[in-house]
Amino acid sequence: MKNKIKYFLITSSLALFVVFFIYYNKESKTNINLPAPNMFEDCDSLIDVYRSDLKVFRFTENLNIDSLINEIKIKMDPVLPNAKEKYYEMMSDPDFRIISDSTYNFFGEEIPYFNEIKNGVCRYKTFLNEDANLSKLFSNKINLIVYIDSDITYINQPNFTSPFIPIDFTVNPYDNSQWLLIGLHWFLGEDHAFYQSGQDFLRRRYDSIFLSSMVFNRLGHNYLSYNNMFNIDDDSFLAAMISEAKPYFFTKCMLPDVDDYRIFGFTKFTDLDGNVYDEMDFAITNESYFWKDIILKGDLLYSSNKDLKELYIIPGPAITCPSRLGVWIGYKILQSYYQNNQELTLREIMLESDYQKILNRSNYQP
Numbered sequence: 518m519k520n521k522i523k524y525f526l527i528t529s530s531l532a533l534f535v536v537f538f539i540y541y542n543k544e545s546k547t548n549i550n551l552p553a554p555n556m557f558e559d560c561d562s563l564i565d566v567y568r569s570d571l572k573v574f575r576f577t578e579n580l581n582i583d584s585l586i587n588e589i590k591i592k593m594d595p596v597l598p599n600a601k602e603k604y605y606e607m608m609s610d611p612d613f614r615i616i617s618d619s620t621y622n623f624f625g626e627e628i629p630y631f632n633e634i635k636n637g638v639c640r641y642k643t644f645l646n647e648d649a650n651l652s653k654l655f656s657n658k659i660n661l662i663v664y665i666d667s668d669i670t671y672i673n674q675p676n677f678t679s680p681f682i683p684i685d686f687t688v689n690p691y692d693n694s695q696w697l698l699i700g701l702h703w704f705l706g707e708d709h710a711f712y713q714s715g716q717d718f719l720r721r722r723y724d725s726i727f728l729s730s731m732v733f734n735r736l737g738h739n740y741l742s743y744n745n746m747f748n749i750d751d752d753s754f755l756a757a758m759i760s761e762a763k764p765y766f767f768t769k770c771m772l773p774d775v776d777d778y779r780i781f782g783f784t785k786f787t788d789l790d791g792n793v794y795d796e797m798d799f800a801i802t803n804e805s806y807f808w809k810d811i812i813l814k815g816d817l818l819y820s821s822n823k824d825l826k827e828l829y830i831i832p833g834p835a836i837t838c839p840s841r842l843g844v845w846i847g848y849k850i851l852q853s854y855y856q857n858n859q860e861l862t863l864r865e866i867m868l869e870s871d872y873q874k875i876l877n878r879s880n881y882q883p
Contacts, residue, residue, distance in 0.1 A: 549852055549856060550855070550856060550859065551769060551770050551773050551852075551855065552770055552855055552859075552861065552862060552863040552866065553640060553769075553770045553771070553773045553863075554640040554641070554643035554644040554647070554770070554771075554863065555640070555643050556636065556639040556640060556643070557639040557640070557642040557643045557646070560635055560636065560638065560639040561635070562658065563635075563638050563639060563642055563658050563659060564634075564635060564638055564658060564659050564661050565658050565659070565660050565661065566628070566661045566663070567592050567593075567660065567661070567662050567663070568626070568663045569589060569592070569593055569662055569663065569664045569665075570617060570620065570621075570663050570664055570665040570701070571621075571626065571663075572585065572588070572589050573589065573604065573607055573608060573613075573617075573665065574607075574608070574613070574614065574617035574618075574621075574665065575617070575621065582605075582608070583601075586601050586604045586605070587601075589604060590604075592662075593662070593664075595689050595691075595692075595694060595696070596660070596662065596687060596689065596696040596698065597662070597664065597698070607665075610667070612667050612670050613665060613667055616665050616666075616667065616669060616670075616702045616711075617665050619702065619705065619709070619711070620665065620701050620702045620705065623701075623705050623706075624701055624725075628661075628663065628699070628701070629701075629704065629725035629728055630725065630726075630728050630729040633729040633772060633775065634661075634728075634729050634732055636772075637729060637732070637733050637771040637772050638659060640770070640771045641733070641736060641771055644770075644771075644863060644864070647862065647864060648864060657692070657693060657694050657695060658695075659695045659696075659697050660694060660695060660696045660697065661697045661699065662696060662697065662698050662699070663699050663700075663701055664698060664699070664700055665700065665702060666700055666702070668700075669700075669702055669703065669711050672711070672712065672714055672715045673714035673715075679715045679716065679719045680703065680719075681719065681722070681832045682731045682734060682735060683700055683703035683704075683723070683731070684697070684698065684699055684700075684728075684731045684732055684735050685697075685698040685735070686698070686732075686735040686736055686738075686739050687739075688739075688743075697732065697735075697736075699728070699732070701725075703723050704723055704724060704725040704727075704728055705723065705725075706723065706724050706725075707720040707721045707723060707724060709723070716834065717786070717834065718784075718832070718833065718834040718835065718840070721784040721786060722782050722784065726779060727779055727782045729772060729775065729779075730768050730772060730775060730779050730780045730781075730782065731782070733767065733768040733771040733772060734764045734765065734767075734768045735764075736767070736771070737763065737764035737765075737766075737767030737768055737771075737867070738764045740767065740867065741760075741763060741764065741867065744867075744868055746760065746763070746867070746868065746870065747760065749870045751870075751872060752821040753818070753819045753820065753821055753872070754812070754817055754818055754819065754820050754821075754822075754825045754826070754829075754843065755818050755819060755872050755873070755876060756872045757825075757826055757830050757843065757847075758829075758830065758843045758844060758846050758847030758850070759847040759850060759851065759872045759875055759876075760847075760872070761830055761841075761843075761844045761847060762844050762845075762846075762847030762848040762850070762851055763847075763851065763866075763867055765780055765781060765844065765848050766848055766851045766852070766866070766867075767863070767867060768780050769848075770863050777797065778796075778797035781796075781797070781800075781841065781844075781845065781848075783795075783796035783797040783800065783839060784796055785797075794835065796835060796839040799838060799839060799842075800839055800842060800845045803838070803842075804845070804846065804849060804883045805883040807838070807842060807846065808846055808881075808883050809883075812846070825843070826843075828840070828843075829841070829842050829843030829844075830843045830844055849881065849883065850875065850876060850879050850881045851866065851875070851879075853879040853880060853881040853882075854866065854875050854878060854879035854881075856879075857878065857879060857880050858878055
């Protein structure tokens with residue numbers, strides 16, 4: 518099976534130079550109807566921003582440090598509890614200071630793409646209100662915390678795994694408060710010194726242009742986890758493509774005006790031979806070929822072979838194609854599913870676990 522997969526990879530690469538499908542325009546391919554929720558009224562009241570990074574590292578000299586730390590702990594302990602001593606250590610730690618200064622020099626007191634995030638949260642609130650149980654559970658505003666962590670200093674350590682999505686979202690079970698944790702030190706651009714010992718495919722993602730899409734990918738993933746949608750007993754390639762695509766589909770519905778390359782975090786780069794490689798262009802141009810000539814002709818759709826997920830689902834470096842090309846196909850199937858069944862709500866699409874039903878009713882024909 519593994520040799521068979523490799524064969525299709527090789528033939529698909531050669532085919533790019535021999536028979537290329539007509540190039541699809543990005544906007545015409547992605548500008549489709551979506552089950553995007555309407556904007557919730559009074560958006561400004563839905564997010565409570567707390568810049569712990571500024572509180573810890575950019576306080577005025579006359580401020581009482583002990584009182585400041587008490588204030589920070591009141592705000593942060595529900596989600597990131599630390600002893601007072603830890604904050605004193607952070608304030609005097611040179612690594613923390615370098616990370617803080619670099620981040621502040623890059624962004625100042627601004628949160629990049631904050632208006633996009635705010636508008637997406639307005640749609641997210643409407644989405645939650647469509648479910649009575651979730652409306653009660655998520656009745657509180659989102660606490661958006663910007664923080665600094667020394668985790669980035671371990672990027673060159675062999676046992677450290679650099680985050681694919683360096684954003685966390687959690688719900689406090691005691692009061693149902695929502696906490697969105699953003700480390701802006703992970704969004705300084707691929708050329709920043711912090712990331713140079715990291716893997717290239719991750720470095721290219723560490724750019725603020727992908728910040729807002731990562732936020733809602735996390736929210737979508739959390740929604741699916743809350744509804745136990747990752748415990749479905751189906752290990753087929755079809756299930757993997759669609760289930761892993763759902764957070765991206767959710768993100769597109771929260772951010773309908775954001776281009777797909779940002780939704781997916783697809784990047785463009787130049788290889789060692791000077792060839793420009795655009796992951797988004799590759800995915801769009803080869804969608805039909807990948808579906809018909811590799812997946813269907815290769816009889817891979819219902820395979821449970823783990824190699825398929827390694828090649829086409831799990832994030833990794835682009836070798837012969839973008840590593841998440843299978844997730845892109847799943848995303849396009851979900852788009853077709855809604856296009857041909859527009860009576861469906863976003864909630865119904867997200868919670869549908871019959872992946873064969875999704876495929877059949879999608880009439881997906883790239």
